[in-house]
Amino acid sequence: MGGRAAGGRRKRRRRGKGASAPPYVKRRIPFFPFADEEALVKLEDQADWLIQEVGLEFRDDEEALRIWREAGADVKGTRVKAPRGMIRELCSTAPPEFTQLARNSERSVRIGGTNQVFAPIYGAPFVRDLENGRRYGTIDNLIELVKLTYMLPSLHHGGLVICEPCDVPVSKRHLDMVYAHMRWSDKPHLGAITEMSRAEDSVAMARILHGEDVMAENCVIMANVNTNSPLLVDKVVTESIRVYSGANQGIIVVPFILGGAMGPVTTAACIAQALAEAMMCCAFTQLVRPGAPFILGNFLSSMSLKSGAPTFGMPEPVMSNFIIGQLARRLGVPLRCGGALTASKVADAQAAYESADSMLSTVLGGANFVLHAAGWMEGGLCTGYEKLILDADRLGGYQVLLSGMPTDDNAFARDAYEEVEPSGHFLGCAHTLRNYENAYYDAVMSDSENVESWEERGAKDAQTRAFERWRQMLQDYEAPPIDEAVDEALNDFIARRKRELPDAWY
């Protein structure tokens, strides 16, 4: 499924049935200068103004306020303001690029710069597939989704909560989720954030998997956490930062802003507010540990004018993907934004139109880390099995697009014109035979045959073909190898923590 991008450039090696493909995308095309210099400066000025004049609330975490006071910020009660320049100065120690090691070193990902990494949907309580319909996710669903993600070559990273395992107590869920990624895949993944102890458990499990020494020197786990827009940072964020950044591990902080609700109803204001919130959190990570890897997150949604429901794949968030990309590069930190987003309930044309516009702008905009790149439905409430497969097939195409157009002598094919006269055809010529195999991206989920062959094969739409594919993939799945002692240590850790933790459903 990786198509041309997967071919030739990199030594192929199969592990189990895991994907053999480049571990991430190395972009070779320029960035799109969607907003001009004047607009970008205005956006940055507004972010600085918000930080200096309005300030952000930092709540429920005295330690966070202490850190801000000590750094010289203007702290009154829980309101933190900082003079123009101070936050940018603090952000400057965050690395513009860093590597997250995977347990299989061939799958380690480079985050930042011109590198782009795709991960599946995160956080949906529901799952849907064509056979069983929509229902709450379970740990069995999560394990299946981890296995599919492992096998899909254009997903470079596992994320974490591909669906919520709602049948496991909330207090213990993080242990099973982190283990699922560690055991059934060998791609990099995220850790938990919902409580400080859960973050600490995730870091502890990563330490077991990767070893104390490796972890001291490298980012081996990251976490993704949302601010409470507008301009509120609660302890879920600051404690996660203290745990992950404190251990020199990566953290993504994401303002999720539904325009008109968690931010003003205009796109420029929402982008600037998101920048202000993310910059403050970036600065906070650098106060906790200078040089700790940070990813600037962004998630803007527009609104249905009929009902106020969030809408996805619409022109306002699409343009914000380009613009936040420009702003993140000016700030010099890696960016997470966008995804294959949709409000559709099923993997129909609406889902695909919205997801494609959202995701193509995400990749062209230069997002370095893309959560929700596959499987997202229903505004993030539901993980679609078929949608995961269909989205991932398009990701392979984006990978080719980002690699640009070859312009070497072979690409210009002058020998073909010596062989083929005007009005002739190139089907059998030497240049075609020499290049045919890797000429075009092979989208395995697209049916491009004529209507007669399509009907003969049952006139199956894309959703039906995707259903058949993921079922087959799960039958073909083989687990990647793991060191038995490490696996035992992980299971011991989980068993101990499960004994210590009471069952809780919140």
Next chain:
Amino acid sequence: MGGRAAGGRRKRRRRGKGASAPPYVKRRIPFFPFADEEALVKLEDQADWLIQEVGLEFRDDEEALRIWREAGADVKGTRVKAPRGMIRELCSTAPPEFTQLARNSERSVRIGGTNQVFAPIYGAPFVRDLENGRRYGTIDNLIELVKLTYMLPSLHHGGLVICEPCDVPVSKRHLDMVYAHMRWSDKPHLGAITEMSRAEDSVAMARILHGEDVMAENCVIMANVNTNSPLLVDKVVTESIRVYSGANQGIIVVPFILGGAMGPVTTAACIAQALAEAMMCCAFTQLVRPGAPFILGNFLSSMSLKSGAPTFGMPEPVMSNFIIGQLARRLGVPLRCGGALTASKVADAQAAYESADSMLSTVLGGANFVLHAAGWMEGGLCTGYEKLILDADRLGGYQVLLSGMPTDDNAFARDAYEEVEPSGHFLGCAHTLRNYENAYYDAVMSDSENVESWEERGAKDAQTRAFERWRQMLQDYEAPPIDEAVDEALNDFIARRKRELPDAWY
């Protein structure tokens, strides 16, 4: 359906149930510099090399060869070559921008520069809808599709053959098609090209509709014609040019290149070949009549590596949309490329993914005239009624995207932050109330409600909703007014020509 882009900027006026919307898109965002200067120069060098060293075949039209000889080209038999620079020199008299008048002057379109015009699918012999399935198109289908196009605000231009009216003899079809656009819509449209006399009939009908004087001074009709790639221009092209360019009307010449068949299997070579073919035809129009409006066409398709079938919405044609845009702007002529293209047989997720990637790159790439912007299915063999509706809804969003992000004081909403404290919400604040109505594009075909309301309303997928919508639209249709004398003159002309022409089915 025009959303924000349709609002406020332009005086609204309803004619029948025709769309009230801007007549075309005025782009306010920059172009995407996908290929670098070195690559662009290489592409231009290759096009010049093809013209100078390989040459193009001009067949079945002695007059065309005479014109080339007289211009000083190197003509041997039917092979025409031209020294480096000559063709570019000839192209320089083609206007970079021009206006095509519509019979309703509010719908006239400006083509070239930063203007972008969308038209529906062209040339499909089959139609498909959810109720009646797939069958040959008829004149009744064409009239329905003309009516729908008239009502859809994001289609600015009618094209011509929205489907082939296969129940009308080929020899007379052009008369009924041109009349359908003239009578049941008031948007600009194309004329016929399949034979010189049919082109002449189209121009004659335009002369009746617009008047001799108006036509002498203005472009009121255009035609779209394909070269026979590789490097073959037959009389369908040269005769069309002689008729349309000769009357100072517009012509679009489109190399249709399926990579590996009608061009080499590499993207760079196909882009350069298309540029060479289109430049030669542009030069030919300027030899026929200097200053005649010309649109440089481009249609590249990739190929399924399994079967050799053409594929659409894939990364190679997607990147070519950006690059041919750069080349057309360097040449200084308007561009037609892309469209909402797909190989899917139905309006499913495949159709939408492929169409969205194809069309978003088309609009971002700066195409000035987009045929196939809505309704295309099955590699162009079939016009989808539901697909037309769904695609057109997305076009409204692209229109907003192309208008860019406002950055005035209102957009930055500082008053909203004075009213709403951090951790508050913006739902009822003055800034939101002031801006709500035009804040976001309203995609009427997207269902963004929660799963419960969607199920209550019948759990309809996008295709089903689109079916209901076009049926309702046809019920609501009201024809735009037409001068009775003009209508009579058109009908007299058609009746006379139908008497003169024998029925023929080729």
